Amino acid sequence: MSSVIFLVDHSGGKISKAAGELATFAKGVGQSVAVVLSSNPAEIITQLSAFGVDKVITASGDWDKYSSAAAAEALAQIMESEKPAAVLITSSARGKEIAGRLAVKSKSGIITDAINVDKELITTQSVFGGSTTVHSAVITGTPIITLRSNSIEAVAAPSTPTVSEFAVTISDNAKLSTVTAATPAVKGGRPELTEASIVVSGGRGTNGDFKPVEAFADSLGAAVGASRAATDAGWYPHTHQVGQTGKTVSPQLYVAAGISGAIQHRAGMQTSKTIVAINKDPEAPILELADFAVVGDLFNVLPQATQAIVARKA
Ligand SMILES: Cc1cc2nc3c(=O)[nH]c(=O)nc-3n(C[C@H](O)[C@H](O)[C@H](O)COP(=O)(O)OP(=O)(O)OC[C@H]3O[C@@H](n4cnc5c(N)ncnc54)[C@H](O)[C@@H]3O)c2cc1C
Numbered sequence: 001m002s003s004v005i006f007l008v009d010h011s012g013g014k015i016s017k018a019a020g021e022l023a024t025f026a027k028g029v030g031q032s033v034a035v036v037l038s039s040n041p042a043e044i045i046t047q048l049s050a051f052g053v054d055k056v057i058t059a060s061g062d063w064d065k066y067s068s069a070a071a072a073e074a075l076a077q078i079m080e081s082e083k084p085a086a087v088l089i090t091s092s093a094r095g096k097e098i099a100g101r102l103a104v105k106s107k108s109g110i111i112t113d114a115i116n117v118d119k120e121l122i123t124t125q126s127v128f129g130g131s132t133t134v135h136s137a138v139i140t141g142t143p144i145i146t147l148r149s150n151s152i153e154a155v156a157a158p159s160t161p162t163v164s165e166f167a168v169t170i171s172d173n174a175k176l177s178t179v180t181a182a183t184p185a186v187k188g189g190r191p192e193l194t195e196a197s198i199v200v201s202g203g204r205g206t207n208g209d210f211k212p213v214e215a216f217a218d219s220l221g222a223a224v225g226a227s228r229a230a231t232d233a234g235w236y237p238h239t240h241q242v243g244q245t246g247k248t249v250s251p252q253l254y255v256a257a258g259i260s261g262a263i264q265h266r267a268g269m270q271t272s273k274t275i276v277a278i279n280k281d282p283e284a285p286i287l288e289l290a291d292f293a294v295v296g297d298l299f300n301v302l303p304q305a306t307q308a309i310v311a312r313k314a
Helices: 017-029 042-048 068-082 093-106 211-220 228-232 298-313
Strands: 003-007 031-037 055-059 086-090 110-117 123-127 132-136 144-147 162-165 198-202 223-226 253-257 274-279 292-295
Touching: 003 017, 003 068, 017 031, 017 086, 017 110, 017 144, 031 042, 031 068, 042 055, 055 068, 068 093, 086 093, 093 110, 093 144, 198 211, 211 223, 211 253, 211 298, 223 228, 253 298, 274 298
Parallel strands: 003 031, 003 086, 031 055, 055 162, 086 144, 110 144, 198 223, 198 253, 253 274, 274 292
Antiparallel strands: 110 123, 123 132
């Protein structure tokens, strides 16, 4: 059976939710091989074994300092030795940078922002603001594919992977830029926007008051997003902007409150599984996209919805 390598995202000894999803994608294609770039991989290997991983390749190094250039070099060397059918990487900014560098190094084709990859390595992408679905395949070299978070439910399948250490050589060129300090973002207890299963976003309709949006998000354990109108006005940080020039999210549930549904906003959330719109304008374009809509004032609707959810949980 052909093997599929995937790069494991991890931080502070914990694998990301996306790592479990990549493991599930890899398992769907062939033998799943996790690559862990860490000098202290024991805890990470234990977590990976919950997702049916067949093999773990670890590579030690000064990974807290190395940039994505070093990660691409390590992956290229492992790829050369393993000769996998494909390499899967998370579609984060860093993941896409590593994938691009790896594609150049290995003279391979690359597909980014896929939402699925099947047994024949045909990928699915949702493009042009979600209006078009594209199926494509790499025809040169080893397919390098980046997959969006939340595109698949990670399947729990306990396994006992074989573990081996790979001695990578990082060139001086790859060490030219290094990370001198990294300060984790203050999360405030909410899930990371691109990984959350539920996202509640607010737009210009909030008029700058995000409290009802945040309260509703917290009742659901959701992340908070925002339209560009809201972030440009300084009502919410740009890091929470969803859309063409913001983040792409694909949660199980996306709630858009006081957001009209401009094409640039849709580009970042259209692949969400269920979309709920709260808008006082029955003609707002977001309503055409929504699975469910509440036509009303978000300052009435959201507090009532929050109260109902909190009461149901009690
Ligand atoms: C190159 C480019 C890139 C862009 N990138 C992005 C991007 O990444 N993300 C993004 O979001 N936009 C982006 N935009 C901007 C985009 O075109 C829209 O201007 C923006 O999405 C509008 O935000 P909005 O829906 O919050 O505001 P509006 O379009 O003004 O809509 C506000 C909505 O709130 C409703 N409303 C008002 N009050 C209430 C209330 N009390 N209760 C309920 N509903 C209410 C209104 O009926 C209306 O539908 C981009 C634009 C360009 C040109």
